[in-house]
Each structure stands twice: as structure tokens, then as C-alpha cells.
Amino acid sequence: MADQLREEVLRGDYSDPGDFPTESVLCKKYDVSRYTVREALRKLTSEGLISRKRGSGTVVQPATARAGALHQPLSNVGEILQYARDTTISFEKMEPQAIPAKIAEQIGTTHKRKWFVFHGKRRKAGRKRPIAVTVAWVNPDLADAVKQIDVGGATLFGQIEEYGKITVSRVTQDIQAISASKHFAKDLGLEEGDPILRILRCYFDENDRMFEISASYHPGDRFAYSMHIEVD
Amino acid sequence: MADQLREEVLRGDYSDPGDFPTESVLCKKYDVSRYTVREALRKLTSEGLISRKRGSGTVVQPATARAGALHQPLSNVGEILQYARDTTISFEKMEPQAIPAKIAEQIGTTHKRKWFVFHGKRRKAGRKRPIAVTVAWVNPDLADAVKQIDVGGATLFGQIEEYGKITVSRVTQDIQAISASKHFAKDLGLEEGDPILRILRCYFDENDRMFEISASYHPGDRFAYSMHIEVD
DNA sequence: CAGTGGTCTAGACCACCGG
DNA sequence: CGGTGGTCTAGACCACTGC
Numbered sequence: 319m320a321d322q323l324r325e326e327v328l329r330g331d332y333s334d335p336g337d338f339p340t341e342s343v344l345c346k347k348y349d350v351s352r353y354t355v356r357e358a359l360r361k362l363t364s365e366g367l368i369s370r371k372r373g374s375g376t377v378v379q380p381a382t383a384r385a386g387a388l389h390q391p392l393s394n395v396g397e398i399l400q401y402a403r404d405t406t407i408s409f410e411k412m413e414p415q416a417i418p419a420k421i422a423e424q425i426g427t428t429h430k431r432k433w434f435v436f437h438g439k440r441r442k443a444g445r446k447r448p449i450a451v452t453v454a455w456v457n458p459d460l461a462d463a464v465k466q467i468d469v470g471g472a473t474l475f476g477q478i479e480e481y482g483k484i485t486v487s488r489v490t491q492d493i494q495a496i497s498a499s500k501h502f503a504k505d506l507g508l509e510e511g512d513p514i515l516r517i518l519r520c521y522f523d524e525n526d527r528m529f530e531i532s533a534s535y536h537p538g539d540r541f542a543y544s545m546h547i548e549v550d
Numbered sequence: 551m552a553d554q555l556r557e558e559v560l561r562g563d564y565s566d567p568g569d570f571p572t573e574s575v576l577c578k579k580y581d582v583s584r585y586t587v588r589e590a591l592r593k594l595t596s597e598g599l600i601s602r603k604r605g606s607g608t609v610v611q612p613a614t615a616r617a618g619a620l621h622q623p624l625s626n627v628g629e630i631l632q633y634a635r636d637t638t639i640s641f642e643k644m645e646p647q648a649i650p651a652k653i654a655e656q657i658g659t660t661h662k663r664k665w666f667v668f669h670g671k672r673r674k675a676g677r678k679r680p681i682a683v684t685v686a687w688v689n690p691d692l693a694d695a696v697k698q699i700d701v702g703g704a705t706l707f708g709q710i711e712e713y714g715k716i717t718v719s720r721v722t723q724d725i726q727a728i729s730a731s732k733h734f735a736k737d738l739g740l741e742e743g744d745p746i747l748r749i750l751r752c753y754f755d756e757n758d759r760m761f762e763i764s765a766s767y768h769p770g771d772r773f774a775y776s777m778h779i780e781v782d
Numbered sequence: 783c784a785g786t787g788g789t790c791t792a793g794a795c796c797a798c799c800g801g
Numbered sequence: 802c803g804g805t806g807g808t809c810t811a812g813a814c815c816a817c818t819g820c
Contacts, residue, residue: 340805351791356806372806373799424774495727495747495770513745513770515727526601538727538745542656572786583810588787604787605818 319348320358327367327378338368338376407452409438409469417455421533424492425520431458433531436467436474439505440534447507449540454532475521475530484523492518493543506537513538551580552590559599559610570600570608639684641670641701649687653765656724657752665689665763666696668706671737672766679739681772686764707753707762716755724750725775728767738769745770 323344332338339347344355359376362368370376414432422429438452454474456464463482467474479485498512506514514535521530536543555576564570571579576587591608594600602608646664654661665687671680686706688696695714699706711717730744738746746767753762768775 342804351793353790353792357789359806370806371799372797373804375799375805493725493747493775494773495745495768497745497770511743513727513729515725515747536727538729541726543723543725574786583812585809585811589808591787602787603818604816605785607786607818 319350319354320361323358324362324367327362332378335377336375338378340375406443407438407440407473409436409454409467409474411436411467411469414458415455417531421455421518421531424518425490425531427528427531429528433458434460434464436469438474448505450534450536451502451505452532452534454530457527457529459527460529474532478530482529484529486521486529487524487526488522490520490522494518495538502535506535508537515541515543517543551582551586552593555590556594556599559594564610567609568607570610572607638675639670639672639705641668641686641699641706643668643699643701646690647687649763653750653763656750657722657763659760659763661760663690666692668699668701670706680737682766682768683734683737684764684766686762689759689761691759692761706764710762714761716761718753718761719756719758720754722752722754726750727770734767738767740769747773747775749775 326332341352341355341359344359345352348355359368359370363370368376368378412435415435416432417427417429433455434457436452436454436456438454439448440450440452441448456474456478460478460482463478466481467477475486494516496514496516498506498508498510498514500510502508502514503510503512508514515538517534517536519530519532519534520528521532523529558564573584573587573591576591577584580587591600591602595602600608600610644667647667648664649659649661666689668684668686668688670684670686672682672684673680688706688710692710692714695710698713699709707718726748728746728748730738730740730742730746732742734740734746735742735744740746747770749766749768751762751764751766752760753764755761
């Protein structure tokens with residue numbers, strides 16, 4: 319139900335203020351209890367699609383004109399996919415390697431085996447330089463899934479979910495400002511030493527197995543990571 | 551109830567795995583319905599304090615050995631306060647000024663009036679250099695509350711909430727990597743040009759009025775912004 | 783298998799908002 | 802004042818876990 323409602327909202331069905339149905343209307347429309355309706359609306363609220371006010375009702379959140387730099391709104395994993403909307407990413411499969419010590423230390427992992435490695439570049443239509451570069455490591459348990467990965471296509475973790483028949487259930491992120499190494503500077507069209515935003519993500523499946531680690535590097539001057547927090 | 555349970559968890563009451571009470575036990579202990587228990591546990595889950603698994607039960611999330619850098623776990627505004635636990639912040643009240651163009655542009659505001667300005671330094675016991683510096687602007691509507699602010703004390707937005715009789719209802723954040731200016735480099739003990747993580751926050755009250763803007767600057771090498779995302 | 787958390791129904795009272 | 806969403810009770814069935 320949340321999915322269907324989300325589609326309707328994104329399609330703009332309730333774009334006029336006051337258009338959004340009340341809880342009781344939704345109960346009747348979908349023939350479910352109020353609990354179920356509220357559960358669905360809770361999801362949409364946490365995604366920032368709607369906002370609700372006691373006594374007034376529910377309104378669709380205006381797609382606020384994102385000023386200035388490239389933004390990456392992100393409050394749940396669903397939105398990670400949205401990020402890919404007007405950009406494309408392509409990967410290159412590299413030789414398997416162990417998780418580099420610097421990364422392993424930061425996320426506190428002790429894996430010793432060699433993981434599958436992918437190098438990715440995210441591009442925006444009409445720009446020559448990539449807007450971000452990514453290094454991703456995939457758990458060696460998932461060899462079968464890795465064989466089927468299409469390096470030109472969708473997100474890595476999405477494909478792993480599909481081919482590996484697993485579901486991402488949590489993601490951790492560490493965001494840090496670092497200095498561009500010669501290598502990353504060249505890729506991103508920066509000077510060595512320029513600020514770079516590094517986002518280090520760990521993806522866990524439903525059994526709490528870490529199945530992917532990704533490190534993406536964004537030019538500091540062209541990228542801001544945006545998020546919103548609702549307070550209960 | 552969530553608050554009380556959170557205290558117990560942080561105090562370490564349920565540190566052994568298998569110690570955490572089941573839903574039915576909590577129902578009896580607090581004499582509330584299962585809905586209420588689940589609502590409280592939902593909060594703690596979203597804060598990353600506990601994790602739950604159908605059939606197995608609820609376990610307190612291990613305070614994973616945070617390697618190296620200073621971390622700032624943050625998934626809701628409540629946790630912004632926690633950040634202050636082993637650190638202290640002190641402010642200095644400056645002359646009112648209009649929001650600088652660079653900031654105003656990024657957050658897309660058109661306020662023209664002069665806002666109250668505070669400069670803050672966050673320190674950790676036993677370190678001479680501040681671990682972060684902050685610049686905060688407070689909405690000129692809140693002159694009465696600003697008069698009562700204790701610059702040596704708690705968080706700015708917390709005091710504004712109290713004295714201004716308002717409640718923060720949402721926060722937006724923009725996280726960006728920037729290059730240290732001469733001024734910030736000196737304050738943080740860095741070289742000019744070193745990477746800095748800037749977190750730009752806008753605080754909104756229950757009427758969606760932006761009542762505070764804050765920009766905090768963290769040394770790139772000593773600070774990582776950590777967060778976790780649960781997928782439903 | 784018994785017990786866990788996930789989901790759901792069908793009621794209820796409340797604080798708050800608008801007309 | 803009636804209707805909104807916020808909170809809550811008291812049940813129920815289910816999938817999944819561990820023994």
C-alpha cells in the first residue's frame with residue numbers, strides 16, 4: 319500500500335494542497351484498518367514525501383527547488399536509488415583483493431579473504447568529468463551473483479540483491495572530508511589536496527552479513543550531502 | 551517510556567546478550583499495551599540502540615569499537631544532544647548581521663533582516679585545540695529568548711527551545727567538504743587548505759519557521775559523521 | 783514445538799485545527 | 802464545533818527462530 323501511495327504522490331496525483339486524502343478516506347479506499355494506513359503514511363513521512371499536522375491534515379511536501387550544488391537527498395535506502403535518476407554509473411571489475419587496512423580499520427571489520435572489487439564512475443549527462451568515483455568491495459560468498467553483474471547498468475547493491483537473492487536491511491555510513499590524492503584528483507578534475515567528501519557505506523543483509531562495502535568520493539565544491547530529520 | 555528505556559540501555563542494564571526483555575515482559579512491567587511497547591522500541595531501533603529479529607528477540611546493539619576518529623552518531627535530533635556528552639561547547643555572542651550570501655544561497659532563504667550571531671567552540675576534556683567550531687544565526691523574532699541564553703552552557707537550539715517556548719520539529723542538514731580558510735585553520739590547529747567537514751543545519755519549529763541556522767566545521771582527519779539507515 | 787517479533791483489526795480518547 | 806492526526810487498548814494471526 320505504501321508503494322502504491324508513493325507512486326501516486328510522485329505522479330503528482332495530490333499536488334494541490336488539500337488534495338491528500340484523510341486517514342479515514344484511505345481506510346475505506348483500500349479497505350484496511352487505520353493502523354495499516356498509518357503505517358504506510360509513516361513511511362512516506364519518513365521519506366519526506368508528505369507532512370502531517372494534527373487537526374489540519376496531510377499535505378504533499380513541495381519539491382523544494384534545490385538551490386546551487388548537486389544535492390543528494392537521502393534518508394533511507396530507497397532514496398539511494400533516486401540519486402541515480404539523472405546520472406549514470408558504470409563499473410569496471412578489478413582483481414579481487416583484501417579490504418585495505420585503512421578501510422577495514424575504520425569500519426572495524428576483520429575479514430581476511432579477498433573480496434570482489436569494482437571501480438565505478440558516476441557521470442551526469444553532458445559533463446565530461448565524472449561527478450563522483452566509487453570503489454566497491456563485494457563479499458566473496460556471493461561469487462555466483464557477482465558473475466551475473468552487468469557493469470554498465472544499475473546500482474551494484476541492487477544487482478547483488480537481485481542475483482544473490484538477498485535484501486539489504488541496514489546501511490551504515492561514515493562521511494568524512496579528506497584531501498584529494500593525485501589519483502582521485504585526476505579522475506575528478508581537481509588539484510591534488512583539494513577537499514573531497516568521502517562516503518563510506520556498509521551494506522548488511524537480513525542476516526546481518528556485510529555483503530558490500532563502498533567508498534565514494536565527491537568533489538567538495540560541487541557536492542553537498544543533504545538530509546532531513548523529522549522529530550517525533 | 552522510550553526515554554526511561556533508553557536510559558536503562560545506555561546505563562548498560564541489558565549489556566549481556568539475551569538480557570533484553572521481550573515485548574510481553576515489557577507490557578507487564580510498564581503495564582501498557584503491546585502497541586505502546588512497540589512504539590518505544592521502534593524509537594530505540596531507529597536510534598540504533600537495539601536491533602530486533604523475529605523469532606530471536608531484541609538485543610542491545612554493541613557499542614562497536616569506533617576505530618580512530620571521533621564519531622558523531624546521529625539519526626535524530628535527540629542524538630544531537632548526546633553528542634555533547636563528553637564534550638563541552640561555549641559560545642560568544644557577536645554583533646547581529648544578515649545571513650551571509652554564501653550561506654543564504656545554499657539554503658535558499660531570502661531573509662534580509664539581521665540575525666543574532668554566535669560563535670562557538672566545542673572542546674573535549676584534556677585537549678587544547680577545539681575539536682570543532684560553529685557559527686550560528688538565530689532568528690531576530692526571538693530577541694526575548696536570546697537575552698536569556700547562557701553562552702557557557704547547553705546547546706544553543708536547546709536553550710532557544712526552552713526560553714522561546716518553541717519545539718524543533720525538523721532539521722535539514724547539508725554536509726560538504728571544504729578547504730580550510732586561514733581563520734578556521736588557526737582555530738582548529740590545521741594548515742590552510744586542509745580538508746574540513748562543514749555541516750550546515752537549519753532548525754525549524756512546529757510552525758515551520760526557520761529559527762536557527764548553524765554551520766559547524768570539523769577537521770577532516772579527526773572527524774567522521776556516522777549514521778545508519780534501517781530499511782523497512 | 784513454544785515463543786519471538788511483524789502485521790493487522792476494531793474499537794477508543796485526546797489535543798489540536800479550521801470554520 | 803466537527804474533523805484531523807496522535808496515541809492507546811485488547812485482542813488476533815502469521816513467519817520465523819531456537820530448542
